[in-house]
Amino acid sequence: MNIAICDDEPKMLEDIRRMIMEQLPDVSIELYSNGEEFLGSQEADPDVLLLDIDMPGLSGMDVAGRLSERGAETLIVFVTAHDELVYDSFKYHPFAFVRKGYLQKELPVVLRDCEEELSKKDKHYVFKTGSETVSLKIDEILYFESLANYLLIKTKTGEYKTRATITNVENELKASDFLRIHKGFLVNLTHIKTYKPDELCLETGEVLPIGKSYSDEAKQAILKYMRR
Numbered sequence: 001m002n003i004a005i006c007d008d009e010p011k012m013l014e015d016i017r018r019m020i021m022e023q024l025p026d027v028s029i030e031l032y033s034n035g036e037e038f039l040g041s042q043e044a045d046p047d048v049l050l051l052d053i054d055m056p057g058l059s060g061m062d063v064a065g066r067l068s069e070r071g072a073e074t075l076i077v078f079v080t081a082h083d084e085l086v087y088d089s090f091k092y093h094p095f096a097f098v099r100k101g102y103l104q105k106e107l108p109v110v111l112r113d114c115e116e117e118l119s120k121k122d123k124h125y126v127f128k129t130g131s132e133t134v135s136l137k138i139d140e141i142l143y144f145e146s147l148a149n150y151l152l153i154k155t156k157t158g159e160y161k162t163r164a165t166i167t168n169v170e171n172e173l174k175a176s177d178f179l180r181i182h183k184g185f186l187v188n189l190t191h192i193k194t195y196k197p198d199e200l201c202l203e204t205g206e207v208l209p210i211g212k213s214y215s216d217e218a219k220q221a222i223l224k225y226m227r228r
Helices: 010-023 035-041 060-069 087-092 100-120 166-172 212-227
Strands: 002-006 028-032 048-052 075-080 096-099 124-129 132-137 141-147 150-155 159-162 178-182 185-188 192-196 199-202 207-209
Touching: 002 010, 002 035, 010 028, 010 100, 028 035, 035 060, 048 060, 060 075, 075 100, 096 100, 124 159, 132 159, 141 166, 166 178, 166 185, 178 207, 178 212, 185 207, 192 212
Parallel strands: 002 028, 002 048, 048 075, 075 096
Antiparallel strands: 124 132, 141 150, 141 185, 150 159, 178 185, 192 199, 199 207
16 A cells, blocks of 8 residues: 655654554555645555645645546545534545544544555456446446346446346445445445435536435435545
């Protein structure tokens, strides 16, 4: 796992680096003192970026926006001393938050969550469509849609049909970040951009309905995912 830390406070950079090494001694860690340095120097996007929200020059949210524009798959963990900025950062889809005053308590938990999330990226969903067997990375799938006796599997680059039930797929993917939002839709929480009580919008611009009977559970699950 490759981890980058971006913070304008030298002591904070060193404290976070030290705590990561205590828990994950074999990871690669790069330190950056501002957003411009981070965006201009790395050859490849890190797996995880611990990013100070409030920095001079480019803020953490500016950096997250640049990463989003270029389609980076980096897990962004915002590190902040200002809790009031957390809600403004939701639109950048951070993976988690760590409060500077609670590093010892919160950082180890977030690092474990990052490890688990990165392991999911290597998982595949295998199915048959016609005479072909297809294997898709779990994180490539936007959503499943029930169509009578078939299931439509939608990705950013295409779609597939397979004979399956949405309930069986929901059970199969329980350990992944998929949520039943309607009797006919199972959506990948990773790709949600905005949420309303009766619908949600994906990164692709597609809008999916949220069924009335799923609304309360969907709200809790989506907000929990966005805040973690």
